[in-house]
Amino acid sequence: MKQAFIILIRALAAIAVIGTVIPLFSSEEWYVRVFDFPRLQLFFLAVISLVLFYFFDYQHRKRGKLLLFTLVTVVVYQSINIYPYTILSPVQTEQTERDLSDTTHLSILVSNVLMTNTAYSHLIEMVNSYEPDVLLALESDSAWQEGLKEVTKAYPYRVEVPLPNTYGMHLYSKLPLRQKKVSYILDDEIPSIKTYMQLRSGAWIEFRGVHPKPPVPTEEEHSRKRDAEIIIVGREVADSKYPVVVAGDFNDVAWSPTTRLFQEVSQLLDPRVGRGFFSTYHAHYPMFRWPLDHIFHSNHFKLVEMKRLKGINSDHFPIFVTLSYEPDEKYEQVAPAPDEDTHEEAVETIQEGVEEAQKEGKQPDTLTTK
Known part of the structure; x- marks a missing residue:
């Protein structure tokens, strides 16, 4: 014994x-x-x-x-x-001191719904309860699009990409949208959303929704395309003339080399830092949970609140964040600084992903890797 x-x-x-x-x-x-x-x-x-x-x-x-x-x-x-x-670490996104009813607030609910899940009422109940300004649903197909109609009728602005391959994506917004674009960055089956959103204060921001494939045997044998897509989005938003929010299921954890490189490249902040793990996957196995669903933002925003919500019968928990648009105080917050290797790593990561996509016969819809 x-x-x-x-x-x-x-x-x-x-x-x-x-x-x-x-x-x-x-x-x-x-x-x-x-x-x-x-x-x-x-x-x-x-x-x-x-x-x-x-x-x-x-x-x-x-x-x-x-x-x-x-x-x-x-x-x-x-x-x-x-x-x-952990709560022992300094926060990366400062807590706002503004009133809860401030017109500069932006609330976002991100939910990987699990395409085969038909318990639409759970997410409907959650949306009715939290009343987010923006709902980003991932893994959503035409059945989910129909199943959520009861609640999404309150969202006049939308980008709907129903797909039967577990990579559908639906963006619903109470705030005006313009220049709505669906891109297939490295794979013609994997969409991402780019649009501009007008806050109640009148300011416009850039919003990106992403959901690359994970490196698992049933999806991808390696992480090259996932990593490249994440870094491509990071490079694009780094050049944005607008405040930025990037949200979605990255199929990557917050502490991975790729997500850290994404932050260095994009100069976006993670409101999770200094507050907790907010692990969203796997909802059914407490011993095997990690943070896959993310909301990153530029330093124009501070945090009002961040929550991992209860399960909706999906393998992911939804995550809910309310941000406060405070551009006059943006210099109070500093994103992870790029070092001398950041650019080289980013170029190499993107190049490997593009080459992999081309090897598979894909036509990458992406920027130059220079």
């Missing part, structure tokens, strides 16, 4: 160490990039295996000392990765 317990401790330690080391390799293969996701889980696994090893299996020999040191290193490394998304 004791020997079995020792084997279990060592197995847990091995998983924690291997799961930490694998994503350090600069490979885009799905079996490498998937380990970007469970940072929080690997942290707790390393802590548990460290404690168990120290009290039940540690021997003052070279091998024991090496494993102890390795586990401590894993705990420290994973702590560094997840620290920004």
